[in-house]
Amino acid sequence: MSNPILIDPLKFAREGRSLSGKLPVSELDERVHEDLSGTAGEVEYHLEGFRDPLSRLSLRLKLSAQVTVSCQRCLEPMPFKVETDSVVTLFTQQEKLEDACEQDEELDAILAEPELDVSALIEDEIIMGLPLSPKHDECGSEALTRAKADKPNPFAVLATLKKSRPE
Numbered sequence: 001m002s003n004p005i006l007i008d009p010l011k012f013a014r015e016g017r018s019l020s021g022k023l024p025v026s027e028l029d030e031r032v033h034e035d036l037s038g039t040a041g042e043v044e045y046h047l048e049g050f051r052d053p054l055s056r057l058s059l060r061l062k063l064s065a066q067v068t069v070s071c072q073r074c075l076e077p078m079p080f081k082v083e084t085d086s087v088v089t090l091f092t093q094q095e096k097l098e099d100a101c102e103q104d105e106e107l108d109a110i111l112a113e114p115e116l117d118v119s120a121l122i123e124d125e126i127i128m129g130l131p132l133s134p135k136h137d138e139c140g141s142e143a144l145t146r147a148k149a150d151k152p153n154p155f156a157v158l159a160t161l162k163k164s165r166p167e
Helices: 009-014 094-103 116-129 144-149 158-166
Strands: 017-025 041-049 057-070 076-091 109-111
Touching: 009 041, 009 057, 009 076, 017 094, 017 116, 017 158, 041 116, 057 116, 094 109
Parallel strands: 076 109
Antiparallel strands: 017 041, 041 057, 057 076
């Protein structure tokens, strides 16, 4: 589990603060590791507090990470670059949050707590930035090529039946 990076999100956004750093992938939570095939590398992040055009307190999180995932075709490790730039709008009342989300379906909003763990926010962004089914553009696995070659054509039997049928 990663070490928490705790902030007061409302104060952070109100004062227009920013926070940058790097986190080793190996120190991220196990739920991130479940989607990866290795834990090498680091995540660079930049968090910035601001007011959106409607004067709502918000946080912008930009992150970049080079991670390793498993190709779903050949099961070999493959590098994948996660790049995200997301904005989270902060609300202090559940009703206002729900109204805002109904008016704007693309709004990413949370109910502001006294403390926000930036590490957990980073981990969530990485998980959402990973592909559901990563695949190499071209798999060079010999095992995959052999598997395709050894597999009989399921329609070959039908072709022989068609040839042997009298007309």
